[in-house]
Amino acid sequence: xxxxxxxxxxxxxxxxxxxxxxxxxxxxxxxxxxxxxxxxxxxxxxxxxxxxxxxxxxxxxxxxxxxxxxxxxxxxxxxxxxxxxxxxxxxxxxxxxxxxxxxxxxxxxxxxxxxxxxxxxxxxxxxxxxxxxxxxxxxxxxxxxxxxxxxxxxxxxxxxxxxxxxxxxxxxxxxxxxxxxxxxxxxxxxxxxxxxxxxxxxxxxxxxxxxxxxxxxxxxxxxxxxxxxxxxxxxxxxxxxxxxxxxxxxxxxxxxxxxxxxxxxxxxxxxxxxxxxxxxxxxxxxxxxxxxxxxxxxxxxxxxxxxxxxxxxxxxxxxxxxxxxxxxxxxxxxxxxxxxxxxxxxxxxxxxxxxxxxxxxxxxxxxxxxxxxxxxxxxxxxxxxxxxxxxxxxxxxxxxxxxxxxxxxxxxxxxxxxxxxxxxxxxxxxxxxxxxxxxxxxxxxxxxxxxxxxxxxxxxxxxxxxxxxxxxxxxxxxxxxxxxxxxxxxxxxxxxxxxxxxxxxxxxxxxxxxxxxxxxxxxxxxxxxxxxxxxxxxxxxxxxxxxxxxxxxxxxxxxxxxxxxxxx
Amino acid sequence: xxxxxxxxxxxxxxxxxxxxxxxxxxxxxxxxxxxxxxxxxxxxxxxxxxxxxxxxxxxxxxxxxxxxxxxxxxxxxxxxxxxxxxxxxxxxxxxxxxxxxxxxxxxxxxxxxxxxxxxxxxxxxxxxxxxxxxxxxxxxxxxxxxxxxxxxxxxxxxxxxxxxxxxxxxxxxxxxxxxxxxxxxxx
Numbered sequence: 001x002x003x004x005x006x007x008x009x010x011x012x013x014x015x016x017x018x019x020x021x022x023x024x025x026x027x028x029x030x031x032x033x034x035x036x037x038x039x040x041x042x043x044x045x046x047x048x049x050x051x052x053x054x055x056x057x058x059x060x061x062x063x064x065x066x067x068x069x070x071x072x073x074x075x076x077x078x079x080x081x082x083x084x085x086x087x088x089x090x091x092x093x094x095x096x097x098x099x100x101x102x103x104x105x106x107x108x109x110x111x112x113x114x115x116x117x118x119x120x121x122x123x124x125x126x127x128x129x130x131x132x133x134x135x136x137x138x139x140x141x142x143x144x145x146x147x148x149x150x151x152x153x154x155x156x157x158x159x160x161x162x163x164x165x166x167x168x169x170x171x172x173x174x175x176x177x178x179x180x181x182x183x184x185x186x187x188x189x190x191x192x193x194x195x196x197x198x199x200x201x202x203x204x205x206x207x208x209x210x211x212x213x214x215x216x217x218x219x220x221x222x223x224x225x226x227x228x229x230x231x232x233x234x235x236x237x238x239x240x241x242x243x244x245x246x247x248x249x250x251x252x253x254x255x256x257x258x259x260x261x262x263x264x265x266x267x268x269x270x271x272x273x274x275x276x277x278x279x280x281x282x283x284x285x286x287x288x289x290x291x292x293x294x295x296x297x298x299x300x301x302x303x304x305x306x307x308x309x310x311x312x313x314x315x316x317x318x319x320x321x322x323x324x325x326x327x328x329x330x331x332x333x334x335x336x337x338x339x340x341x342x343x344x345x346x347x348x349x350x351x352x353x354x355x356x357x358x359x360x361x362x363x364x365x366x367x368x369x370x371x372x373x374x375x376x377x378x379x380x381x382x383x384x385x386x387x388x389x390x391x392x393x394x395x396x397x398x399x400x401x402x403x404x405x406x407x408x409x410x411x412x413x414x415x416x417x418x419x420x421x422x423x424x425x426x427x428x429x430x431x432x433x434x435x436x437x438x439x440x441x442x443x444x445x446x447x448x449x450x451x452x453x454x455x456x457x458x459x460x461x462x463x464x465x466x467x468x469x470x471x472x473x474x475x476x477x478x479x480x481x482x483x484x485x486x487x488x489x490x491x492x493x494x495x496x497x498x499x500x501x502x503x504x505x506x507x508x509x510x511x512x513x514x515x516x517x518x519x520x521x522x523x524x525x526x527x528x529x530x531x532x533x534x535x536x537x538x539x540x541x542x543x544x545x546x547x548x549x550x551x552x553x554x555x556x557x558x559x560x561x562x563x564x565x566x567x568x
Numbered sequence: 569x570x571x572x573x574x575x576x577x578x579x580x581x582x583x584x585x586x587x588x589x590x591x592x593x594x595x596x597x598x599x600x601x602x603x604x605x606x607x608x609x610x611x612x613x614x615x616x617x618x619x620x621x622x623x624x625x626x627x628x629x630x631x632x633x634x635x636x637x638x639x640x641x642x643x644x645x646x647x648x649x650x651x652x653x654x655x656x657x658x659x660x661x662x663x664x665x666x667x668x669x670x671x672x673x674x675x676x677x678x679x680x681x682x683x684x685x686x687x688x689x690x691x692x693x694x695x696x697x698x699x700x701x702x703x704x705x706x707x708x709x710x711x712x713x714x715x716x717x718x719x720x721x722x723x724x725x726x727x728x729x730x731x732x733x734x735x736x737x738x739x740x741x742x743x744x745x746x747x748x749x750x751x752x753x754x755x
Contacts, residue, residue: 062666
């Protein structure tokens, strides 16, 4: 992957190499466009640079406990992410080197991976389609602006990306969680089967299934299968899960049309008032801090929800004094994330003679059951809904720390697994609100001279009400399913922590109230597209990456069509 | 339910007798089991053989107290105990490399308190003392117990001989007879 070809202007420049940048690159290259991908972080080579992949527990210098003082000093935010640890730290940013600003007492946890492949290396891999329950939500209840698209617009693109990604899962036939063409699902374990039976019996209309997940249950497109190690965030040289490095960038590379430049921090998009077009991007070299420019005919911003907002806000011109493509004033606004980190857990009685083999890289899912629009549905005091992730397993040796006992008997007891435990965690929708926003600090910059992002985001009563219902319903379902010692929990969960941040350059029908049109094209600058999470006009309650991917592929098809038609 | 693949082969399933035989060969003679187990453990616990290892965060005395208490928590049975796999070395390394100065000082202070009582006691009194602290879930003892478990069950012997470990399972079966796996999974 050379970085010095001067092949300008490129037919297309893609900013970012994460899950949407990878897709944009693949689709653009496969349509014959000479494409430059710019990544702000370091180069990572699939396989070779997964430096912790083969380390066994005893080969980790701190046995998984990591370097706690270092984490507190340099990774105060990142280290709170579930995937951060001794084996994955190198795929997260150093918070001290990459600061941003939040008001006192109002944290926003911005989890980032600045490297080739971005957060696609460390993502949670759940893949759900949205339905018209989601695309119609803003119009129905008046929060945010109406989506300019509906499920029928995106369905063929969900098909398109799922076919390449390889999504395993169970078909449920639910209109509000549309099926795709799935690879065989992962298995539920014995305890999950028991809880599923109990819940579905006690609550007709509710379902418990295995997640739909980008871990390959069989070989697919020359990748995988997944080997059931459940250590995805270390990187997987089997290509057992979908990432830009395992899948999209290699596909783009095979066309011979791709150039990747790493360590290239995009400072701003260059806009030509005379032609009313973006003409390229201005880049700061991460190492030398020198500025240079790249010219391109199409610009795709795939730099993440906050990263893209920062670039647009920092791209000011006489016409766009508050940021490029910001005639609506909505760039940076309507920031959202899912609520999570609340739910319930309990003990599943019995099944002492049963166990599992292998480490399944995913868990269970209870699809949304609130506000589906059914006439017999219980009325609730909040809008929208939530889904519940979960999973069961037998307690292992670590239970011994809180168990009385010493000596040979104690050791013998831990040689056998403990009781089956199950945990449920809700992921709930967040309403779009103008006041949740990011902007640029006027004084402080990072070490590359780029103004620091200020993030102001807080939950509202609706998210808090969802959170309460998640806890109550999770506990009721576990109790109805015969679980013992059922307890609710509610952990610290500030916005950002679900790592589903969205909304800072939303799609919409009206250029006065939205940044992007139905094709992820900015209303203001025809050859500038945004296809990462910034484009989202609402959040649904399901994990968003699959929708970003489908929107990206759809936007590329539109953009290339416009080029062909002579409109761009 | 589907059938299980064969259990892991190779280093992970070398049985104890075979491991001891290999250790004896390496050392050129017949060794007592506890000593050989210690040698085996030493091979994995950060390289240095027992004789040349020096604690960095703890004094040699304090390291000895940690090793002695860890051994009481997870003693040698039909598999080596906490001392033999070098739990005290892991704890010392964690203190030296991972903990902040403040965390380290708090640990050392807790250890000094416990060590004074422990070292002036007879073996029976030591046992009674630890059982009382365990019963009360005394904070420092609770920490030491947890670190002992981490150090032991993430060691190669702890993970592969005391428990079961499959580095690359290859598949997931959600419901198998416990007897087919036999032991707690290490990971």
